[in-house]
Amino acid sequence: xxxxxxxxxxxxxxxxxxxxxxxxxxxxxxxxxxxxxxxxxxxxxxxxxxxxxxxxxxxxxxxxxxxxxxxxxxxxxxxxxxxxxxxxxxxxxxxxxxxxxxxxxxxxxxxxxxxxxxxxxxxxxxxxxxxxxxxxxxxxxxxxxxxxxxxxxxxxxxxxxxxxxxxxxxxxxxxxxxxxxxxxxxxxxxxxxxxxxxxxxxxxxxxxxxxxxxxxxxxxxxxxxxxxxxxxxxxxxxxxxxxxxxxxxxxxxxxxxxxxxxxxxxxxxxxxxxxxxxxxxxxxxxxxxxxxxxxxxxxxxxxxxxxxxxxxxxxxxxxxxxxxxxxxxxxxxxxxxxxxxxxxxxxxxxxxxxxxxxxxx
Numbered sequence: 230x231x232x233x234x235x236x237x238x239x240x241x242x243x244x245x246x247x248x249x250x251x252x253x254x255x256x257x258x259x260x261x262x263x264x265x266x267x268x269x270x271x272x273x274x275x276x277x278x279x280x281x282x283x284x285x286x287x288x289x290x291x292x293x294x295x296x297x298x299x300x301x302x303x304x305x306x307x308x309x310x311x312x313x314x315x316x317x318x319x320x321x322x323x324x325x326x327x328x329x330x331x332x333x334x335x336x337x338x339x340x341x342x343x344x345x346x347x348x349x350x351x352x353x354x355x356x357x358x359x360x361x362x363x364x365x366x367x368x369x370x371x372x373x374x375x376x377x378x379x380x381x382x383x384x385x386x387x388x389x390x391x392x393x394x395x396x397x398x399x400x401x402x403x404x405x406x407x408x409x410x411x412x413x414x415x416x417x418x419x420x421x422x423x424x425x426x427x428x429x430x431x432x433x434x435x436x437x438x439x440x441x442x443x444x445x446x447x448x449x450x451x452x453x454x455x456x457x458x459x460x461x462x463x464x465x466x467x468x469x470x471x472x473x474x475x476x477x478x479x480x481x482x483x484x485x486x487x488x489x490x491x492x493x494x495x496x497x498x499x500x501x502x503x504x505x506x507x508x509x510x511x512x513x514x515x516x517x518x519x520x521x522x523x524x525x526x527x528x529x530x531x532x533x534x535x536x537x538x539x540x541x542x543x544x545x546x547x548x549x550x551x552x553x554x555x556x557x558x559x560x561x562x563x564x565x566x567x568x569x570x571x572x573x574x575x576x577x578x579x580x581x582x583x584x585x586x587x588x589x590x
Contacts, residue, residue, distance in 0.1 A: 328536040337544045338452075339535060342474040345465045347458060351489035354459045356408065357447040358439055359422075365408075365459060365489065368444055372404030372487055373511040375501065376463065378451055379409045380418055380479040381428055383540050385497060389480045390433045393501040394443070396508065401442040403512045404487075409437075409445045410460075413555050414452055414548040415479060416540050422447040448555070451476050452542050455554035467491040470528045476542055477535035484511065492517060496531040497540075499524060 327333055334340070347354060352366025368374075377393060380386070390409075397407050411418055411425045420428065426437045426445045437445040451460040452475050460476065463483050468474040478497040484507055486492055493507055506518050535541050542548055 333536070337536065338475055339471075339473050339477070341468045341472045342465045345461050347462060351462065354462065356410075356457070356459060357449055358444060360447065363439055368406065368408055368439060368441070369485065369487065369489065370401075370404045370406030370441070372514075373400075373406075373508060374485040374489075375405070375407040375504070375508075376459070376483045376485065377407065377409055377501075378460075378476060378479060378481060379411050379425075379429075379445075380416060380540065381411070381420065381425060382416060382418065383479045385480050385540070388500050390429065390435070394433055394435055396501045396505060397442050400508060400512060405508060405512065406441045407443045409443065410451060410457070411445065411448045412451050413448055414450060415542040416547060418448060450555045452548055453544075454550055463491060463494075467494045469494055469496070469531070470525060471532040471535075473532070473535070478531055478538065478542070479540050484508070486511060495524070496527045497534070498527045498530060 350366070352364060352369065354365040355362035356365055356368060357363075358368075375393065375397070377389070379390065393407055393409075397405055409429070411422065418425065422445075425448070429435050429437065429445050435443050435445070437443060449457045451457055456464075456475075464474045464476060467483065469477075469481075480497045482495040482499070482501065482504065484492045484495070484504065492511060495504060503521075503524075510517050536543070544550075
């Protein structure tokens with residue numbers, strides 16, 4: 230495609246310290262157009278090469294600033310109105326990459342599954358906590374519950390868990406609770422369930438308790454054919470806006486009412502502090518606010534991350550259709566574990582007290 234004065238001239242005649250040299254190039258281009266001649270990109274570049282030595286750095290910087298101002302309203306994936314205030318996390322648009330192909334996405338189970346509902350009451354669904362199955366109903370809040378899958382090695386942990394703790398602390402007296410679900414699927418969780426609870430307590434000041442306001446469950450499967458029934462219910466009845474049912478990333482969240490009805494699903498990059506308006510509406514027994522455009526934009530980014538991020542759940546890569554459900558590591562007798570138990574028995578561990586190493590040990 231050739232360049233004409235209509236396409237190239239506005240760029241060549243920007244006000245800057247090198248205006249005289251660039252105007253000369255522009256004049257040559259304009260003369261060529263008057264003669265019915267168009268120029269290729271390379272010809273324009275060659276024509277302007279002789280002026281490069283005379284272009285001051287401050288002029289180039291000013292010109293770049295002008296271009297940024299012109300493009301200020303446009304960002305990858307949409308307009309500024311539906312983007313984050315900071316776009317540093319915005320990924321490149323999806324294109325012809327094999328990871329975006331329908332064949333690959335289907336192989337990854339990135340699709341919508343039929344809705345599944347348990348035969349009995351939703352509150353009767355079981356969640357493993359300290360080696361025992363606990364009914365969901367006994368862990369839920371009187372007015373609202375947040376369910377979130379966690380992974381302590383994920384950098385998002387230092388944002389997501391403190392945000393959730395602050396939100397629950399603010400509204401726990403009004404009946405808000407949270408259930409945190411660790412898993413070995415996805416990017417591997419190296420700690421056993423008891424150590425996960427200890428770290429959450431020591432690092433974030435959260436005391437896990439089945440009496441609330443926050444409980445940290447045992448590690449369990451949340452994707453695949455041995456998916457915890459709670460997650461089968463949550464994901465198939467509330468697929469994300471990308472028409473994908475299964476969990477795709479760490480720190481996805483679900484907001485439930487007292488009956489276990491799913492009110493809204495939230496992506497990885499939507500921390501609990503951004504859920505406050507929705508939580509307040511549920512606590513006030515009012516309708517949820519309209520979906521925030523930034524919430525939709527966050528889901529758009531999550532769809533790209535689903536096949537690219539090391540913190541995504543990628544079938545055949547970091548989770549599989551294994552022959553049996555995942556089991557937490559139980560250790561050995563020499564490490565003071567009881568067979569079949571998730572809880573270490575050495576003194577102070579279950580209460581979250583740090584181990585003290587004295588000189589000479």
